[in-house]
Amino acid sequence: MSSDVSEYTIGGVKIIFPCKAYPSQLAMMNAIVRGLNNRQHCLLESPTGSGKSLALLCSALSWQQSLYEKSPLTSSCEKEDRKPETALPCRCTCHSEAERNEAATSVNHGASCSFNNYETGSSVKPGGPLTNTEYKENETLASKLSAKKKLSLRDNENDDFQVDRKRIRPLETEQQVRKRHCFAKGVQLVDAAEVYNQRKNGELVVHSEKSVKTTTFSPQTTSDPCTECSCSGKETGKDASNPKKKEKGDRPFIPKIFFGTRTHKQISQITRELKRTAYSTVPMTILSSRDHTCIHPVVSNSVSNRNEMCVELLEGKQGKSCLYYHGVHKLSEHHALQSAHGMYQAWDIEDLVSLGKRLRACAYFAARELMVGADIVFCPYNYLLDPQIRESMEINLKGQVVILDEAHNIEDCARESVSYGVTESQLRAAREELDFMVNNNIRQKDHEPLRAVCCSLTNWLRDSSSQLVERGYETSCKVWSGKEMITILHEMGITGITFPILQKHLAAVLEKEEKISVLGKEELIQIPVVSSATQIVLKGLFMVLLCLFKDNSRYADDYKVALQQTYAWVNENQLDVSDTSAFTRPKHKRSLRQKTVVHMLNFWCLNPAVAFSDLSDVRTIVLTSGTLSPMDSFSSELGVKFSIQLEANHVIRNSQVWVGTIGAGPNGRKLCATFQHTETFEFQDEVGALLLSVCQTVGQGILCFLPSYKLLDKLKDRWMHTGLWRNLELVKTVIAEPQGGAKSDFDELLKIYYDAIRCKGEKDGALLIAVCRGKVSEGLDFCDENARAVVTIGIPFPNVKDLQVGYQLKKLY
Template identity: 65%
Template sequence: MASMWSEYTIGGVKITFPYKAYPSQLAMMNSIVRGLNSKQHCLLESPTGSGKSVALLCSALAWQQSFNGKPVDKSLSKKAEEPLSCCCACHSKNFTNIDLKQGTSHHFNCPSTPPSERYGTSSTCQDSPEKTTLAAKLSAKKQASVKRDENDDFQVEKKRIRPLETTQQIRKRHCFEKEVRHLDAKVASGKTTKLNSPLGKINSFSPQNPPGHCSRCCCSTKQGNSQGYSNTTKKDHGGKSKIPKIYFGTRTHKQIAQITRELRRTAYSGVPMTILSSRDHTCVHPEVVGNFNRNEKCMELLDGKNGKSCYFYHGVHKISDQHTLQTLEGMCKAWDIEELVSLGKKLKACPYYTARELIEDAHIVFCPYNYLLDAQIRESMDINLKEQIVILDEAHNIEDCARESASYSVTEVQLWFARDELDTMVNNNIRKKDHEPLRAVCYSLINWLEANSEHLVERDYESSCKIWSGREMLLNLHKMGITTATFPILQGHFSSVLQKEEKVLPIHGREETREVPIISASTQIILKGLFMVFDYLFRQNSKFADDYKVAIQQTYSWINQTDSSDKNEFFAQAKSRKRVRQKTAVRMLNFWCLNPAVAFSDINGKVWTIVVTSGTLSPMKSFSSELGVTFSIQLEANHVINNSQVWVGTIGSGPKGRNLCATFQHTETFEFQDEVGALVLSVCQTVSQGILCFLPSYKLLEKLKERWLSTGLWHNLELVKTVIVEPPAGEKIDFDELLQMYYDAIKYKGEKDGALLVAVCRGKVSEGLDFSDDNARAVITIGIPFPNVKDLQVVLKRQYNDQHSKLRGLLPGRQWYEIQAYRALNQALGRCIRHKNDWGALILVDDRFSSNPAQYISGLSKWIRQQVQYHSTFESAMESLAEFSKKHRKVIDVSKEDRKFIQDSGSTLEVAGLKDNTLTYLSEAASHLPPENPREGEAKMCVPELHCPKITTSLSLPGDIISRKDQGLKSFAYLHLIENSFIISSEIIYILL
């Protein structure tokens, strides 16, 4: 049978692709394979809609497959397994058979293996009889836990008498529950535990060693466990280097969902994988889900406070290994976090901890990229990037993310809270020698804050600050007793107070264990943040001290006044009390990192390869200097569309001829606001279906909305289209629900012609969302979204770049400032034109684009820059836009009946003996097409050339042509017999009569 997949050999790596790759995709894959082969870093720009994600996935996974392509010496493998033989369930004959057939070893499929059978997932994906057999072979413990009563959400911790335990046993038993690695923990044999051993590998928790295994089995010992699961092992038991994991980071969880959908369409869909996420996205416990601070509530349940425990946590073993997960329905191919959450609810297994457990045997790990850059998150998630592959997709904001990851801010009130809690620990003689130094740190910082609050300089209305350099802050820390010599000691004290311990106490004549209290999660977060910054400041002889600025900021906010009590300490009666809001000063201590290379220093030089990619990286020269990474391989790929599919125009004046320059002075005037409103209304009347309008800030959005409501223009807009406004990030409005309203208004249009979505650059709408086809036939951008020039961090960053531009090759402050605006602008423009057959208009509203194109057009993406048209008047722009829209609308939209043309011809094909084979291949090919395949309602339906099985039955159709006439429309599908293979022509052509 001929394959429906395209195969390419690049750099000695055979890559299976779901369709014929575009030139830009081939260029991307070539760059990635080169980088992986030579362990060099890649900086790759490919326009949005050019199939970048598929190229990333296929090339990286194909290389990973080829890296481990050689089979393991069976004799060595068998010899390594012999000592593990015993009569327990995990080494019984049946269990071994499962592992051989469905297990996720480090071998990828051979290139000749059919895609549906790769990664050992064919049986479960195709619902073969073997599926039941595999499920039946699971241990009795797992089967019982799956069918357990679903109403048993809570499990009361029963008091029990237990024999005395050694300190090491107590600490080892609780190591996983509190997610703490003990540096001095030792096993009974006297051997020191590995510092880099992953969390969560306690034997009783691992599904590979369910309760009931015999004690004689070496898999239940630490030795056996470390041999099979150590993440730091360089070679497997076959003698080959262990394959590098792929850590695929992107900006948001919504983008991760899009990436996993792309992976599902590829031949690598069965790759062992996991998705890391926060408890906000994965927690399923009913008591925690509705809680504001889910992390603290989760830890309380794990600690068993109030006699309750998390039953979902205790059920993680049901699905916490790749083999078991892939035998379950719907999980044999690439899955999304929502599918894991749904499965966790069904089986009462915690998705949060399940995802973390799945890291060990995963070949690719998806997560937001701040999980990879933030040292605190890497530690809490137990992410070890040494010799691993790091892919950062949609990384146009990676510089900001890296700076934020190495920065930390804390309010004076938060420091008070931490100090008071540490006070309580010391006063109650709880680990006093460890808590006292930590309390001293909080006292010192609070005293320093209060002492300097009198010397703050006013910057703005009710806003003042004072700034120190990193070097100056080191001197201040030295006065507090925090130095290069004492800081490691403080870190040791902090590590000690986080260790969970139990004391055996005599109670009512019996010995029972009682937990030693530890500081709250909020205090832990404060101390971890401070210690992270201190670590960067002291590291390598204070190498990064010049990259920091420390600022005390004071602002004012209105807070509810606390209830006051009288002299007898009785609170006032409720009837006489009124809610009083009091204006209060809020002081914040900020440690701002101005150099993103600080965060990258933790991974640069340690990982195998870093791949940074996005559709809007230009100008690319800034990334190498800003991130401190040498990108030996760089690429600026072209777009896959034709020039005729996009209209790019600048408009410098409105319908009344007034100049439109969206600077702060102009946007404050009613004339500007009215002229922009009239322009948006004209575009809505000219272009049908969906239109996106992006503004530089929420402040301007609110001003325009208020003005348009008062003048009646908003009402006129609503007569033409359904108008939806993106809510600010802080508002508790369901963004997904608003987005669905927008999609529905376009899909089910009635009296109105589609919808208008008014959004903000750098907002949710502009970042990574897919508005293909009718969802975005035009994108309007008002002005240029420069960052707030008065923002203190922006001012300091510009000064920092000016200071270090010559020595470090950084861009001057002004250029850095302009680049931030253009990257945000390019992201907004990229919401339109999402695949090869898409079309749309990009409308740049601002006089500066036409008056000074050399300065303002040069910052646009390459594919946009090449097509810009300058319109001297508003009328000429609208005429050109109307002609463009009309030309593309001339092609009749494909109705549902027309789109089923080939399916309707099934009876004819069946006569020729072709229905089963041909239609199956057609539907499969369509399902594997990415966004490049037009959506419902698209005028032209393109299908890549499909090679079907050899046909022995001769065609009985006259002229080997199927034709159909329906309501003035003729459709032709050409069928060719070439070398005994049946090929459907690459296009179904619709011709107007």
């Protein structure tokens, strides 16, 4: 961290900033602290490059630290809101010392640390990642199973597969009734001028950089006798059962900070910013998919079905299990040991995966385990909006702080998170599997109603397929409104009254163990459950049905249900039995391509407010981006009242950048990037000549964005045919963004781009031709010489002929 640290006091919160803050950063921190203190939602616009991520981290974490430092005495109304659903870790000295001793004795001493450790003077915050021994109710599936497996692993630990033993599942608590916040009337506008006036009036205190020492975030621990937990009481066991006494002894609920971004690349940038701050030692975790964190040699090399393969290994099917999953405790203990020695530092996904490979421990489940003791949780923001992902990741947002960075695409993500599509073949497969469960008398009373739902839907799909209207070549469809679909569901016996009963049946069939009485004693036995594919179908259907029936079908008009018919080519492998007998093997297989009809049932949500309705019990929602205006329409679309809004100015002067449109090329030909014009050779040649002129004029790095990969391929083919591509390569190193491909290949191309700019040779920098909304457009940092010019050709308009896009436009206009 830099030595020129600044300290600001905003709204009673001391904020340690790694440098002198810009006025826009002060305005943003002022708005965030005000929103957090008053439980208000914030809509903050700050241009790209103005340091909004640093302002977000420092203001939110310093506010959280101030709660740790405050007295535990709170008002009665705040106690009710802050009461945690699960017991929080004890903060007393005796317990923290016990945790250090336990972690020091149980950690794997042979493993070396792959993180950047720095000696700091910070004291560890009690209640870090490892609090499992004192708080069993906080333990999740991975930690319980890991503790059991740690003492009973087989001798052959080098084997990746072991016979699975009886699994211990945590008991699920019923979801509490959500409390809706009362929104304050009016909108508070915050700008840099207001911050200046506050500084002038003494409301905002700025300390000199010279007088501020480089400090790190360390919640205070004291050697005084324990007064914040029941360990100091005489009758601990009796007091634990008394809710009134327990409430008086517990410390106030400290909200977690859930920091959501659009991509994993952006998470890497945020964690790098966190390392710069004085808050780099706070307990944290990063939630991500198995695509980024799985280290199993077989599962990680799978192309498409990593989730299914992982579930099969966890279930212990065919006598196989995952050794890495059973080593989750190694990573947790490693982080606990680092915290105990004051060496904990912010980390990235790559750091966790690298450490997981060394310790032979699953990084995916370790990240979820670390969420229990984390103060800040980073994840893609669809993890916070999608109800199915929240349930699978065990994310509880009640009373927490949600920050969504780069939220200009949040409407699309919100609509997609509460939409669902299923094919007729998937429904039929689910029905057949449920039928098998019923016929074999496996939880028959629970499987039978679910089978009836699948049967009713498949029968309705078959009857409705004759009503489809042709829309294009080999495509036809029929669309129903949400209210029309509710009427159809009522005819199937699925109503607002019967649906909660169906939900209980679904929860019952997903339970893998069941209690039975044997000789007067209760024992847990394993019960077969449906496959993961059937579970995905049922959970997806029930998710959209819940949205349709929610609040007396309040959001029914926000849905469109479409039945679409298309054709697809399916490869079928058949044995070549032409030259075989009972004593010979078939020589080879024949692959036959067969054209089949595909019926897809889509539930399209057209209103992002449906997804945000689940976040009504969040303490504070902070949405930030460089482009949020107009804010009034943005707020109304999400159905959230943002009482605090900010439109910050950029930190650079207008004289330092030029923005404009070019209507004609070097040869005087008109440039109009509509679909009709981009197909002509005249446009392709003229825009190529313009790009060559820019490359000859501007040095170092240049970015060029096109509306689609299709246009990129057309321009590249044309320019290679005319020789223009060769002329571009004479001036700069030319790189085109690939469509698809492995992440390693894309990272290699970026390395070539950066190296060409840094290492000057015969060519002056590099040209990167990319696609809007592609891999390059978001989540990557092109600062300084990496992007001296940005050229955008055309606009990526949505396909207005697309059925779903058409209904979204009708909903808006």
